[in-house]
Amino acid sequence: NAGVTQTPKFQVLKTGQSMTLQCAQDMNHEYMSWYRQDPGMGLRLIHYSVGAGITDQGEVPNGYNVSRSTTEDFPLRLLSAAPSQTSVYFCASSYGGQVTNEKLFFGSGTQLSVL
Amino acid sequence: GESVGLHLPTLSVQEGDNSIINCAYSNSASDYFIWYKQESGKGPQFIIDIRSNMDKRQGQRVTVLLNKTVKHLSLQIAATQPGDSAVYFCAENKFPGQGAQKLVFGQGTRLTINP
Numbered sequence: 001n002a003g004v005t006q007t008p009k010f011q012v013l014k015t016g017q018s019m020t021l022q023c024a025q026d027m028n029h030e031y032m033s034w035y036r037q038d039p040g041m042g043l044r045l046i047h048y049s050v051g052a053g054i055t056d057q058g059e060v061p062n063g064y065n066v067s068r069s070t071t072e073d074f075p076l077r078l079l080s081a082a083p084s085q086t087s088v089y090f091c092a093s094s095y096g097g098q099v100t101n102e103k104l105f106f107g108s109g110t111q112l113s114v115l
Numbered sequence: 116g117e118s119v120g121l122h123l124p125t126l127s128v129q130e131g132d133n134s135i136i137n138c139a140y141s142n143s144a145s146d147y148f149i150w151y152k153q154e155s156g157k158g159p160q161f162i163i164d165i166r167s168n169m170d171k172r173q174g175q176r177v178t179v180l181l182n183k184t185v186k187h188l189s190l191q192i193a194a195t196q197p198g199d200s201a202v203y204f205c206a207e208n209k210f211p212g213q214g215a216q217k218l219v220f221g222q223g224t225r226l227t228i229n230p
């Protein structure tokens with residue numbers, strides 16, 4: 001199993017550009033999520049999904065969209081990038097869907113810079 | 116701010132000594148806690164987790180202690196090795212019973228091993 005795969009690893013955008021961060025997992029996990037990591041602030045939850053067709057907002061959802069058309073994929077879209085979205089983005093997944101506590105498996109991250 | 120915080124942002128220990136990393140949480144209703152290790156340029160890696168109905172859980176060279184009275188969590192690493200150098204994050208499921216888990220992470224503690 002490849003686990004959680006994120007692409008690209010690095011990306012530079014100009015303010016106002018759009019892009020999609022890709023995330024795929026091959027572990028048949030129901031739960032998938034996106035976090036951003038900023039210096040000194042740990043990881044903050046952006047959006048999450050408990051299964052195909054179901055998404056919900058996390059702590060910092062503004063400026064980001066997600067969809068979950070398949071169990072395997074959970075892309076994160078930036079519609080109009082802003083410098084405040086410069087960060088490292090992590091996708092994570094776990095077995096559980098609703099109302100379960102399960103450890104998250106993380107991808108290796110996407111480092112995004114918005115100029 | 117973060118509901119999960121760390122007492123020390125950095126910790127230096129001698130190789131072979133035991134390390135103790137501390138974490139405070141604010142929500143007494145949190146029912147699940149987890150520790151992650153993050154090496155430079157990589158995604159967080161699961162170390163150990165504990166549910167609120169337990170006080171202690173042991174893994175290979177690691178022990179997590181949960182003190183619900185003072186809302187404190189600690190990670191003990193026995194016989195610290197150079198490979199243990201990393202940033203360590205604690206996280207809690209801050210909204211139990213409100214749907215899928217939403218892990219809230221602390222800012223992290225950087226562990227440095229001195230030869």
